[in-house]
Amino acid sequence: RGSTEAQWVALQEEWGQPCAAIDELMQLIGLQTVKKSVLALYAQIQAERRYEESQRMPLGFNFCLLGNPGAGKTTVARILGRVLHELGVRASDTFTQTSAEELVRKGADEAAQAIEEAMGGVFFVDEAYMLEPDSSKEGRAILTQLLTVAEDRRTEISIILAGYKDDIENKLYAANPGVKSRFQRGEIMFGDYNEAELRRILLGLVHKHRWRLEDERVTNVVARRVARARGTKGFANARSMRIAL
Numbered sequence: 001r002g003s004t005e006a007q008w009v010a011l012q013e014e015w016g017q018p019c020a021a022i023d024e025l026m027q028l029i030g031l032q033t034v035k036k037s038v039l040a041l042y043a044q045i046q047a048e049r050r051y052e053e054s055q056r057m058p059l060g061f062n063f064c065l066l067g068n069p070g071a072g073k074t075t076v077a078r079i080l081g082r083v084l085h086e087l088g089v090r091a092s093d094t095f096t097q098t099s100a101e102e103l104v105r106k107g108a109d110e111a112a113q114a115i116e117e118a119m120g121g122v123f124f125v126d127e128a129y130m131l132e133p134d135s136s137k138e139g140r141a142i143l144t145q146l147l148t149v150a151e152d153r154r155t156e157i158s159i160i161l162a163g164y165k166d167d168i169e170n171k172l173y174a175a176n177p178g179v180k181s182r183f184q185r186g187e188i189m190f191g192d193y194n195e196a197e198l199r200r201i202l203l204g205l206v207h208k209h210r211w212r213l214e215d216e217r218v219t220n221v222v223a224r225r226v227a228r229a230r231g232t233k234g235f236a237n238a239r240s241m242r243i244a245l
Contacts, residue, residue, distance in 0.1 A: 004035040015046040021082035030197040037188045045087050060154030064183040066165040067190025070237030073162045081122035094121025100130035108141040124160045129167035133175045150182045192230040199223035
């Protein structure tokens, strides 16, 4: 077993609580740093249960997923929601997905309603840096709503932001110190897939869609070519493989 798989087995033996959502996470290609972060979350939640409820400090489980597109951020956000529900941290597995652009377009009032409807579960904001709080009055108001809920109702809902690392830092953290203080503890960094992982992703697509390849070695060439763009902003990871053949 890989290191994270072995760690997951050990944690279940230690705490005696399975989690189907983490099982699913362990099956995903790559994402070792992400998996370690989720296993640390599992251990933290279990450790808190050593204390009587009256002795526990109410914690917020808010996250900021940082990385290029196609790296699995939305998939992992959904899994995180299920993890929190399975472990009893959230009342439901409700997962509300939106984008900063959509929130700004609809306005602060509709954003507040959407957040309220997500109570008990997860409210996920993709490309969160596009709230542009320094230049957008509506975006600034929505960000304030998110920060207020992330703090004042931290036992009722989890806010998950996602986007490029530098844009989140420069456009959100820098604009409002409250963002960093509420989300930095839940930061999860998504690295780009390496060449071997990209090839596995491509082979999975080939088998899933029953595409015919005269020579499967062509996937080596495709993965190598796509992998050259790793580490650059905007590298599309798994999305690149979907359009590579």
